[in-house]
Amino acid sequence: MAQTQMALDSLDFDATIALAAKVAPHVDILEIGTPCIKHNGIELLKALRAKFPNNKILVDLKTMDAGFYEAEPFYKAGADICTVLGTADIGTIKGVIDAANKYGKEAQIDLINVNDKKARTLEVVKLGAHIIGVHTGLDQQAAGQTPFADLGLVSGLKTGAKVSVAGGVKAATTKQVVDAGADIVVAGAAIYGAADPAASAAEITKIAHGSAAASKGGNKLLPWIIAAVAAVLVFSLLGKKPEEAAAPAAEAPAATEVVPAEDAPAAEAPAATEEAAPAEPAAQ
Ligand SMILES: O=C(CO)[C@H](O)[C@H](O)COP(=O)(O)O
Structure with a gap:
């Protein structure tokens, strides 16, 4: 950044x-x-x-x-x-x-x-x-x-x-x-x-x-990726098909709850205002 x-x-x-x-x-x-x-x-x-x-x-x-x-x-x-x-x-x-x-x-x-x-x-x-x-x-x-x-x-x-x-x-x-x-x-x-x-x-x-926002976002996605991999492993061990890991939240394993909402990827930079402005004169 x-x-x-x-x-x-x-x-x-x-x-x-x-x-x-x-x-x-x-x-x-x-x-x-x-x-x-x-x-x-x-x-x-x-x-x-x-x-x-x-x-x-x-x-x-x-x-x-x-x-x-x-x-x-x-x-x-x-x-x-x-x-x-x-x-x-x-x-x-x-x-x-x-x-x-x-x-x-x-x-x-x-x-x-x-x-x-x-x-x-x-x-x-x-x-x-x-x-x-x-x-x-x-x-x-x-x-x-x-x-x-x-x-x-x-x-x-x-x-x-x-x-x-x-x-x-x-x-x-x-x-x-x-x-x-x-x-x-x-x-x-x-x-x-x-x-x-x-x-x-x-x-x-x-x-x-x-670049920093992207990398911070990448870091914050890591717990989600770990949770998903863990879920697939758990369901595989239990003899269930991996796609069942994408079950509704209520049935999802506890691992999916480790990521609080605020750890979602960082918000974008503030949007530009719509205020129009006259061009400044170039430096003298
Ligand atoms: O210090 C300067 C001139 O000496 C300018 O402020 C600097 O070069 C930035 O302006 P620009 O982006 O127009 O080059």
Whole structure:
């Protein structure tokens, strides 16, 4: 299973809150994108924190210097994750990790424009980095790049840190990135550019959560399978035909009663709302 993160990349304060209200029930993490936090400042974080207590909030600071000093106020104001650039000085990265640890939160190291992604990942994991961000930026996407090869490289290192992937991810590529090892799937344009952002967010989350739901469902079916096999064996030993094992509940052996109703396979991810929404403008 992977978590989903929606990148709020508008510059407009009220439009950001309105879009967050549509998508918050359908994603795990709300991201305040870099242009958005630069334009609106920490007050936007405080407003989102108050309105959406059930979502984690990532502030995409992309810090390049003064790591602890820059990140601390955001953790204090309710950020769950702040980002720091992987190209920054190692002391800057350590500062953001230290600030995160002070508040029991997480630091994400963004590998955008890092040349040796393997070396930097191993270096920051030693410092205690919580999340490694594999990221193809908007300008790099415009030049035709994708994050898929880098994701394979970083998740293949199996460092124990979570791996986040961002850069043009959409519903059609969500399963691919989850299968490639992403713990957090980030989508911006695929959601804010959709005719129905809530429906798009729900679709991506359903796919990202899907593999775990399927495996949990499989585990919960196990007692039923054991009960059925046991029933067939019991009836075989008693000289009855196996198909009699499918007798009405009242006649079924006690083994069929071991599975409480609540252990039925997990419910599907929440359905998309029918609320239509205007497309958000692309990030500046
Ligand atoms: O951090 C970002 C740009 O620097 C974006 O928020 C991130 O790339 C996700 O947006 P999209 O899915 O549109 O690529």
